[in-house]
Amino acid sequence: MALGLKPGSVVIECGTGSASFSHHILRAIAPHxxxxxxxxxxxxxEAACKELRSHGLGHDLVDVIAEVDVTVNGFGSQNRLVSAVFLDxxxxxxxxxxxxxTLSPQVSFVDNxxxxxxxxxxxxxxQVQKAVSELRSSNFTG
Structure with missing residues (x-):
């Protein structure tokens, strides 16, 4: 996966939807x-939370946050350094x-x-063009 996820990664996902991609992320970052x-x-x-819990994915691995407009309010109390951000x-x-x-400025020793x-x-x-333009304006590279 291009996000470089591995066990122990901390990830923010925006746009949970049915939680199918959430499952994929959780498989990559478990158990820590x-x-x-x-x-x-x-x-x-609520449906996504129920789905994740029914598969044994508890609060130790995932928090589902509802009714937050991240485009306006950011990530609230979850404003901490994370390994990756996925925006859907x-x-x-x-x-x-x-x-x-929120993205960690540290060097990953796994993939340098x-x-x-x-x-x-x-x-x-x-959408792609606007996102790429904003990424460039924000000095993202890659």
Whole structure:
């Protein structure tokens, strides 16, 4: 996975949806990592939380945070250094400034990569173009 996730990684995911990608992240970071996954819609967040708990994924591995607009408010009390940020949002470029504040500046000794990683999922080329423009403006490289 391009995010460089491994056991012990701490990850922020925005746009939990059905939690299918959350499952993938959790398999990569277990048993000692942690996922903070944000879902704007309360009902989706509750369903995702129930789904994750039914698979034995407890609070020691994952927190599902509902009704937070990360493009406006950032990541709230989860503003800590993380290994990676995954943005599955209609306007990921609006959350990049917040993501930059949370990504670890440290060198990873596993893959010799400096700093945390960010990934956006954008099905439309216009979304990709805006996200890339904001990433460049925020001095992301890669």
């Amino acid at each position: 990592g942690h996922l903070y996954t944000f879902e704007f819609h309360k009902e989706r967040a 949002l209609p306007n990921p470029w609006s959350a990049i400034v917040h993501a930059k504040k 990569f400096k700093g945390g990683r960010i990934c956006t999922f954008s099905p439309c080329i216009e």
